[in-house]
Amino acid sequence: MLDERKLAVLRAVVEDFVNTNEPVGSRALADRHPLGVSPATIRNDMVALEEDGYITQPHTSAGRVPTDKGYRLFVDRLSSVKPLSVAERRAIESFLTGAVDLDEIVARTVRLLAQLTRQVAIVQYPSLTRSSVQHVELVPLGGQRIMMVVITNTGRVEQRVIDGLGDVDPGVVGDLREMLNRAIAGRHLADVPDAVEDLPAQVDPEHRRVAVAVLSVLLESLVERHEEKIVLAGTANLAAVDFAASLREVLEALEENMVLIRLLGEAKDPSMLTVRIGEENLHEGLRTASIVSADYGVGNQSLAKIGVVGPTRMDYPGTMGAVRAVARYVGQILAGQ
Amino acid sequence: MLDERKLAVLRAVVEDFVNTNEPVGSRALADRHPLGVSPATIRNDMVALEEDGYITQPHTSAGRVPTDKGYRLFVDRLSSVKPLSVAERRAIESFLTGAVDLDEIVARTVRLLAQLTRQVAIVQYPSLTRSSVQHVELVPLGGQRIMMVVITNTGRVEQRVIDGLGDVDPGVVGDLREMLNRAIAGRHLADVPDAVEDLPAQVDPEHRRVAVAVLSVLLESLVERHEEKIVLAGTANLAAVDFAASLREVLEALEENMVLIRLLGEAKDPSMLTVRIGEENLHEGLRTASIVSADYGVGNQSLAKIGVVGPTRMDYPGTMGAVRAVARYVGQILAGQ
DNA sequence: CCTGGCACTCCATGGTCCTCAGTGCTAATT
DNA sequence: AATTAGCACTGAGGACCATGGAGTGCCAGG
Numbered sequence: 010m011l012d013e014r015k016l017a018v019l020r021a022v023v024e025d026f027v028n029t030n031e032p033v034g035s036r037a038l039a040d041r042h043p044l045g046v047s048p049a050t051i052r053n054d055m056v057a058l059e060e061d062g063y064i065t066q067p068h069t070s071a072g073r074v075p076t077d078k079g080y081r082l083f084v085d086r087l088s089s090v091k092p093l094s095v096a097e098r099r100a101i102e103s104f105l106t107g108a109v110d111l112d113e114i115v116a117r118t119v120r121l122l123a124q125l126t127r128q129v130a131i132v133q134y135p136s137l138t139r140s141s142v143q144h145v146e147l148v149p150l151g152g153q154r155i156m157m158v159v160i161t162n163t164g165r166v167e168q169r170v171i172d173g174l175g176d177v178d179p180g181v182v183g184d185l186r187e188m189l190n191r192a193i194a195g196r197h198l199a200d201v202p203d204a205v206e207d208l209p210a211q212v213d214p215e216h217r218r219v220a221v222a223v224l225s226v227l228l229e230s231l232v233e234r235h236e237e238k239i240v241l242a243g244t245a246n247l248a249a250v251d252f253a254a255s256l257r258e259v260l261e262a263l264e265e266n267m268v269l270i271r272l273l274g275e276a277k278d279p280s281m282l283t284v285r286i287g288e289e290n291l292h293e294g295l296r297t298a299s300i301v302s303a304d305y306g307v308g309n310q311s312l313a314k315i316g317v318v319g320p321t322r323m324d325y326p327g328t329m330g331a332v333r334a335v336a337r338y339v340g341q342i343l344a345g346q
Numbered sequence: 347m348l349d350e351r352k353l354a355v356l357r358a359v360v361e362d363f364v365n366t367n368e369p370v371g372s373r374a375l376a377d378r379h380p381l382g383v384s385p386a387t388i389r390n391d392m393v394a395l396e397e398d399g400y401i402t403q404p405h406t407s408a409g410r411v412p413t414d415k416g417y418r419l420f421v422d423r424l425s426s427v428k429p430l431s432v433a434e435r436r437a438i439e440s441f442l443t444g445a446v447d448l449d450e451i452v453a454r455t456v457r458l459l460a461q462l463t464r465q466v467a468i469v470q471y472p473s474l475t476r477s478s479v480q481h482v483e484l485v486p487l488g489g490q491r492i493m494m495v496v497i498t499n500t501g502r503v504e505q506r507v508i509d510g511l512g513d514v515d516p517g518v519v520g521d522l523r524e525m526l527n528r529a530i531a532g533r534h535l536a537d538v539p540d541a542v543e544d545l546p547a548q549v550d551p552e553h554r555r556v557a558v559a560v561l562s563v564l565l566e567s568l569v570e571r572h573e574e575k576i577v578l579a580g581t582a583n584l585a586a587v588d589f590a591a592s593l594r595e596v597l598e599a600l601e602e603n604m605v606l607i608r609l610l611g612e613a614k615d616p617s618m619l620t621v622r623i624g625e626e627n628l629h630e631g632l633r634t635a636s637i638v639s640a641d642y643g644v645g646n647q648s649l650a651k652i653g654v655v656g657p658t659r660m661d662y663p664g665t666m667g668a669v670r671a672v673a674r675y676v677g678q679i680l681a682g683q
Numbered sequence: 684c685c686t687g688g689c690a691c692t693c694c695a696t697g698g699t700c701c702t703c704a705g706t707g708c709t710a711a712t713t
Numbered sequence: 714a715a716t717t718a719g720c721a722c723t724g725a726g727g728a729c730c731a732t733g734g735a736g737t738g739c740c741a742g743g
Binding site: 109110143144146148156158160164166168169170230242243244245247248249256257260261263264 | 446447480481483485493495497501503505506507567579580581582584585586593594597598600601
């Protein structure tokens with residue numbers, strides 16, 4: 010049904026439309042691409058492609074524009090991920106090295122990705138679920154409060170203040186810290202609840218209330234709000250592309266962190282590039298957008314996702330190359346931390 | 347030169363233009379405002395106001411539009427900060443209570459402010475400069491690395507990894523922590539450099555290298571990147587207003603954190619509301635925008651700024667009211683933390 | 684000093700015409 | 714059977730023009 014040449018025509022249509030943002034006609038195609046046939050033949054092929062739903066015309070007597078289905082075929086079969094240039098690789102490296110802490114790594118990564126792709130970049134903080142506890146610190150603040158700091162092997166630091174305990178003896182806090190670290194240091198977060206279960210029983214009943222309060226805050230901080238932290242950059246790039254007048258909706262969708270987290274989470278094939286095109290996005294406001302996302306992590310364990318949001322009319326090979334490359338570099342940096 | 351009535355006319359022009367976003371004519375003014383004079387009289391006043399540069403016409407035979415100078419006069423002399431409604435106050439309270447840590451307080455605050463003003467909100471993290479050290483924690487990570495965590499009395503936590511020390515004895519780290527806390531706990535950050543100056547001398551020469559490394563990272567983390575942390579929300583609101591086609595520039599300016607920090611820093615009168623209108627903003631991209639900002643802090647010491655960016659054509663009394671109210675509430679919440 | 688009246692200006696709106704890119708179809712060619 | 718040249722047709726977009734109306738500035742009278 011779709012012979013080689015029709016596919017070549019589709020590829021050419023996508024490429025030209027991405028470049029020019031204007032419906033592409035048969036003559037222009039014949040001129041700019043070495044298809045070796047006349048415009049009339051291309052027109053016939055276009056009719057076939059249109060019947061199958063890969064391209065469409067905005068109105069009679071206009072050129073053709075790819076549909077979401079057309080982009081999908083293009084991404085799946087007609088293009089390959091474009092590796093970055095040497096200069097770009099260098100830029101990545103110099104941009105990411107020198108970050109002092111996790112916050113800065115994430116902040117730099119997201120700006121880098123936005124700059125490389127000229128689109129909106131999203132980076133999710135490394136998930137807690139698969140990391141393990143490096144150390145727990147309990148700090149008596151003045152008065153009746155304790156600050157708890159949990160440090161994970163991925164460099165993430167969670168902090169909480171525990172309040173309303175009545176007066177607390179610093180010595181007790183120190184003991185509790187010892188005990189807590191013995192119980193959970195080195196463990197996966199998923200195992201922490203089990204590991205601390207019988208801890209209160211080991212505590213002098215007089216101070217048990219404090220121990221229980223600390224543990225409940227600890228568990229809460231690990232279980233809740235895992236992956237809800239996300240960082241954006243490059244929203245200004247949205248204004249450059251004229252976003253089918255739905256710019257408002259796109260911006261709104263981008264502000265809904267929960268939406269973004271879900272979108273990134275939808276990626277099908279872990280540790281691979283995922284592309285969601287237009288209508289494939291379940292979220293209303295992003296029906297005119299595409300999302301290219303990838304997992305990143307240390308070794309072969311995925312910690313979180315990064316991604317890019319842009320118009321369906323985007324340079325898929327280039328964007329995919331950038332996302333993949335940045336994901337890998339971040340993984341390396343994290344491993345080195 | 348500018349009698350009462352002319353000022354009333356200017357006020358009416360500003361209010362109507364803010365509402366309708368259309369040049370306002372003399373008849374409309376006479377209809378909608380109880381000025382008690384005829385359109386012809388208003389026209390005469392308008393000529394005077396225009397000569398003085400407070401209003402302007404986009405073209406002959408159009409109504410008048412306030413200039414930046416006009417808005418300035420309006421803000422300084424013709425309007426008063428509009429207090430929030432009871433419902434809004436309740437909303438603030440329920441929105442801000444229940445935040446578990448500083449990150450969440452800031453995140454909620456910025457979203458709240460964006461929602462209240464329907465504009466872009468900016469919140470700066472509490473500055474380190476005026477806060478004091480609550481506690482310093484040194485945690486030996488596996489191998490050759492130490493993590494340092496500095497906790498301030500404003501709830502802010504700074505963390506750094508110190509690397510490349512060779513093998514480190516946990517006992518030494520413990521001693522160092524003791525010594526460090528004795529030296530600087532409770533001190534203002536500004537005093538820390540002096541306080542630690544002669545610390546290396548007190549350390550067993552064998553371990554002095556470690557102490558020096560830790561101190562240098564400590565000083566660096568306090569001195570550098572003080573106030574560079576900023577959070578935004580409500581960029582989607584920019585798309586709603588049609589931003590004189592300069593939307594792109596505004597978005598770009600908003601992404602430049604350093605620019606925003608500088609802009610907020612420019613606020614003249616500390617602990618007061620500051621309004622910068624249009625051309626008064628030194629940054630190129632924000633020549634069509636106004637910024638309303640305020641300090642917030644604990645007690646009467648200012649820790650950082652919050653603000654709102656919107657079109658010069660904004661509801662100044664309402665925005666100023668919201669910014670002031672939110673600034674106060676955040677101060678209270680921080681004090682309670 | 685205010686106001687009604689009036690001539691004037693200029694933008695916005697909407698209609699008409701024309702151009703032109705691009706199409707689909709048919710008939711001829713390979 | 715596939716390709717191509719030729720041709721009539723279509724519809725968007727731009728140029729042009731006329732018109733209505735909001736709003737002005739100014740003048741003369743209260």
